[in-house]
Every structure is written in C-alpha cells, then in structure tokens.
Amino acid sequence: MSLFSSGRKDSGNAHEQSDQITAECKDLGRAATRGELGEKIAFLVLRYSPVDIQQMRRNFGQKVQDLTPEYRERLTLKINEHLLGTYQTIRLRQQQGAFGTMTDPLTPLQQSYWEMVAGQCTSGGGDRRIRFLNYLLAAFCMFVLNEPGHPVGTPFPGNDTVQLIDGIYYCPVREKAGDVDAALCPFCPARQTPDIGYLRPPVGGSEHRKQEFIGQIHRHHHFNG
Secondary structure, three states, X not given: OOOOXXXXXXXXXXXXXXXXXXXXXXXXXXXXXXXXXHHHHHHHHOOOOHHHHHHHHHHHHHHOOOOOHHHHHHHHHHHHHHHHHHHHHHHHHHHHOHHHHOOOEOOHHHHHHHHHHHHHHOOOOOOHHHHHHHHHHHHHHHHHOOOOOOOOOOEEOOOEEOEEEOOEEEXXXXXXXXXXXXXXXXXXXXXXXXXXXXXXXXXXXXXXHHHHHHHHHHHHOOOOO
C-alpha cells in the first residue's frame, strides 16, 4: 500500500530528471547484497537535505486532509517520525561503515523493485526527485534493514496497525493492496495479519504449551505462517 505521494510541481527539466532516475534505478537493480544496496541508497539519499524531508512531510499532510482528525493525527505522527528517522539511520550507518558487513544476497524480486520505481517516478506530475526519495527510504527499510515499508505502529482504518511479535512483522494490508500500482506490499518482508487476529505465543513455555498455541492458531486463525 502506498502512503506517500508528492504534491509539488516538477523542478528543473522533467525529461532530464526522468533519465537520471532511470539510470540510477538500473544501477540500484544491479546491487547483489544488502550492504551493496545500502551503500548505493545512502549515496543517493544523502544528496537530499532535511528540507526535502520536510517537503515530503508537507506532501503527506496534504494527502491525508480528508481523514478523520484523530486517525489523521496518529498516522501523520507515525509517518513523520518514520521519514526523518530513516534518513538519520542511513546517515549514521554510512558514517559507521556498517554496510560492509551486510553480505546477505538480494533476491530477484527485491532487485526487480527498481523497475517498478523507475516506472512510477518517470511518469505523471509532481516532483520526481521527491517521489524517488520516498522509494529510496522504503527500499532501505525493506531490503537493507529487513523491516516493513510502513513502520511498526502504522495505523490503518479499522484500528489495525503494523506489529512486531517475536521477531515477525505483521501488516493488516500485506495481501490486500494488489490494485495499487505503486504498492510496496509485494516487496515487504511483513506477513499478512490473520483476519481474526492472532495470539502471542507463550514466552518460555513448555513444549505442551507451545503445541497448544499452535493448535489454537490452526483452529481459530487458519494461519500457516
């Protein structure tokens, strides 16, 4: 599900921006490991400034004006926190030289993400470079950090949120955004939250309690992981 969009008009030559983004997406798609991709994303993201992050936040604020005030406030707070936090995390990881130790290979699906991004960022109106920044931040979370594209605590209509339980991320819209062309969901490491909810497994429980927990999930949630 895509929560981000740009409300600004293009700055500079749109054709030149599109060509540059297309070339950068091709380069990003050639990254073979999490660390290599992290380096490439950091190089691109750190060309932007906190002013660009502020513009993204304003764009998002405009997009959610029609939501109910309470939901809008919760969602805006979480997304604003996520945008600035991810930007700062990239800066810190780059300064620490942390990407060199991330040798896990990327999958063909993860590499194909950049084909989708190139298509989304080289067509339509709005500021292409700000839109591209949205996708760079999301990719860093999903492919470098192995975290959801929407952070833990992100609220969705119906009061469901993205959650982290025993090392597994769950999202209420993970498998329900197939009609959104720009959806992050097909690339996200989160699992779909079962329709009826789910139970927390017993912490430090006996084998009997663990099997009982598995049985409850099977009977009541039909969730196979």
